[in-house]
Amino acid sequence: MTPHSLGVHKVLSLLTPAVRPLVNWNAERRLAAAVNVADVRDAAKARAHKMVFDYLDAGADDEITLRRNKDAFSQIELHYRVLAGLKPPLDLSTRIMGNDVDVPFFPSPTAGSMMFHRDGEKGVARAARSHGAMYCLSTMGTTSPRDVAKALDDMDAKGPRRAVSERRGITRREGITNAFPQASSDSKKGGKLFQLYVWKDRSLVRDLLAQAKDSGFNSLALTVDLTWYGNRERDTRNGFTVPPAYTLKQMANAITRPAWTWDFLSSPEYAYAALDVAADARLARRRSMNPDDVSDRVSDTQEKEQALPTDRRSQVSFIRDAFDPSFSWDDAEWLVNEWGDVGPVALKGVVRPGDAKTAVERGFDAVWVSNHGGRQLETAPATIDVLPSVRTALGGTKAWVAARRAADAVRKQGGDDAAVARAVARDAPAMAVSKRTGLPIELLFDGGVQRGTDIVKALVLGADGVGLGKPYLYGLCAGGERGVAKVFDILRDETERAFGLLGVGSVKDAREASLFASNNDGIGKDDGRELNEAFVRRRAASARDFPDGGAWARGYGGGVW
Numbered sequence: 390m391t392p393h394s395l396g397v398h399k400v401l402s403l404l405t406p407a408v409r410p411l412v413n414w415n416a417e418r419r420l421a422a423a424v425n426v427a428d429v430r431d432a433a434k435a436r437a438h439k440m441v442f443d444y445l446d447a448g449a450d451d452e453i454t455l456r457r458n459k460d461a462f463s464q465i466e467l468h469y470r471v472l473a474g475l476k477p478p479l480d481l482s483t484r485i486m487g488n489d490v491d492v493p494f495f496p497s498p499t500a501g502s503m504m505f506h507r508d509g510e511k512g513v514a515r516a517a518r519s520h521g522a523m524y525c526l527s528t529m530g531t532t533s534p535r536d537v538a539k540a541l542d543d544m545d546a547k548g549p550r551r552a553v554s555e556r557r558g559i560t561r562r563e564g565i566t567n568a569f570p571q572a573s574s575d576s577k578k579g580g581k582l583f584q585l586y587v588w589k590d591r592s593l594v595r596d597l598l599a600q601a602k603d604s605g606f607n608s609l610a611l612t613v614d615l616t617w618y619g620n621r622e623r624d625t626r627n628g629f630t631v632p633p634a635y636t637l638k639q640m641a642n643a644i645t646r647p648a649w650t651w652d653f654l655s656s657p658e659y660a661y662a663a664l665d666v667a668a669d670a671r672l673a674r675r676r677s678m679n680p681d682d683v684s685d686r687v688s689d690t691q692e693k694e695q696a697l698p699t700d701r702r703s704q705v706s707f708i709r710d711a712f713d714p715s716f717s718w719d720d721a722e723w724l725v726n727e728w729g730d731v732g733p734v735a736l737k738g739v740v741r742p743g744d745a746k747t748a749v750e751r752g753f754d755a756v757w758v759s760n761h762g763g764r765q766l767e768t769a770p771a772t773i774d775v776l777p778s779v780r781t782a783l784g785g786t787k788a789w790v791a792a793r794r795a796a797d798a799v800r801k802q803g804g805d806d807a808a809v810a811r812a813v814a815r816d817a818p819a820m821a822v823s824k825r826t827g828l829p830i831e832l833l834f835d836g837g838v839q840r841g842t843d844i845v846k847a848l849v850l851g852a853d854g855v856g857l858g859k860p861y862l863y864g865l866c867a868g869g870e871r872g873v874a875k876v877f878d879i880l881r882d883e884t885e886r887a888f889g890l891l892g893v894g895s896v897k898d899a900r901e902a903s904l905f906a907s908n909n910d911g912i913g914k915d916d917g918r919e920l921n922e923a924f925v926r927r928r929a930a931s932a933r934d935f936p937d938g939g940a941w942a943r944g945y946g947g948g949v950w
């Protein structure tokens with residue numbers, strides 16, 4: 390028996406308009422005062438239940454990779470070009486997974502957003518859309534693809550809420566995704582990507598994909614770095630569970646976090662939405678077989694399919710057990726075909742150039758360099774360190790720049806994807822292209838990004854798009870949708886400033902700068918230009934990078950406890 394099973398949340402929700410502003414007063418103040426992502430992290434830590442904040446913030450084992458991801462950026466210098474004659478506003482727009490977007494970054498998929506704040510996935514999706522960014526939903530989301538899509542449709546229906554970059558005077562380009570005839574028109578608004586973990590029960594996977602497609606998700610990512618669940622020791626120590634258990638320890642901490650606790654107790658209990666999606670699909674199948682059936686029970690349909698647990702707690706262990714560690718390249722190829730021509734498919738969790746090449750051979754349209762934010766295999770390399778080698782595996786920076794130039798020129802003239810594919814084959818023969826469409830393979834990146842300069846470094850080192858995990862979750866934890874929007878604002882401003890100071894006026898310019906990105910320890914070297922022309926170079930880390938010590942302790946070091 391829990392307060393939720395007794396319906397306490399329904400009673401408390403009546404008091405929410407009066408109580409919420411009071412219990413959130415401090416959190417709002419902290420969020421308003423935050424000037425960077427590290428400050429937002431502090432605000433999140435002060436608002437959220439410890440168990441929840443630690444789940445967000447933690448890495449695996451000794452958190453070495455967690456720290457590495459972030460520290461590696463500090464070891465890269467930006468060698469700026471002066472008097473570049475750039476006029477603000479700078480153009481941060483680009484194209485990611487077939488979507489025209491206003492900013493080169495996007496929220497990476499993350500599990501269980503409603504545990505951080507009741508705005509959950511819908512709040513993140515709305516904040517992303519208002520910034521003209523692509524949104525990604527995790528299979529382990531606490532909101533279904535259908536409900537996310539509805540939240541965005543409702544937002545769009547409220548009238549043309551002008552995206553941040555439009556307000557700044559930048560006009561958006563229109564997306565063309567005709568290589569994927571079934572793609573939804575969502576690509577013009579930033580687009581929606583659905584992320585999948587692979588489960589043993591294929592019918593469950595199919596049901597999830599079907600709802601994502603029906604809800605206008607126009608791209609897919611298969612995450613492959615979580616075949617075994619990473620060892621997050623903070624979670625073990627805290628007794629982390631979804632939904633929370635009513636232990637004395639948890640309750641004692643809940644009392645010290647009234648804003649989070651009020652939200653939790655006055656809203657419906659959160660749980661992973663995937664099983665509800667599967668249950669709905671089974672019910673629909675059963676009804677289509679027997680239209681007179683008005684029962685809403687699903688158990689009768691479970692004879693041939695694996696039974697779905699109905700109570701929240703057993704659902705969570707069901708999901709954990711459902712991961713399929715034996716998933717292979719053949720299965721990955723099966724999945725690409727299941728998604729079909731709805732849009733591009735990315736392989737998420739790659740750090741080896743060889744795996745990137747195999748992904749291309751197996752039909753993926755995009756490769757996503759990621760180590761799950763340092764939450765999985767401890768001592769995996771920092772993602773920014775391996776990004777250049779994966780770019781090289783996809784044909785190198787020279788071919789990449791030539792391919793994107795060719796694609797831009799064709800699209801400017803109104804050419805379709807087939808024309809882009811022909812132009813790329815002609816002008817950039819070394820560029821790795823999708824077996825399915827002939828379009829250039831996209832390279833997505835995430836891990837450790839917390840500053841605009843980090844985003845710029847990833848772009849110069851070969852990324853087509855840069856994902857953020859923890860940063861926007863800190864925002865969500867600290868203040869719901871407004872907190873996420875604040876993080877996007879901070880990073881947008883920081884990225885524009887970094888572009889301006891570096892002397893590059895657009896994402897395209899940053900990409901072209903990759904031609905100069907060679908350095909003495911192997912960061913892209915295909916152009917052979919003078920070393921002293923490079924925009925980025927690596928240096929040894931130094932304690933001098935964190936002179937006040939406080940920045941390190943506040944989190945700039947990442948996960949330092």
Ligand SMILES: Cc1cc2nc3c(=O)[nH]c(=O)nc-3n(C[C@H](O)[C@H](O)[C@H](O)COP(=O)(O)O)c2cc1C
Binds near residue numbers: 527529835
């Ligand atoms: C709390 C949390 C939950 C996550 N859940 C998922 C998930 O469900 N699926 C997935 O592919 N990646 C998941 N990730 C990994 C992110 O997509 C992303 O790769 C990572 O967070 C990027 O690193 P960063 O947090 O340093 O930005 C999660 C990350 C965090 C922090």
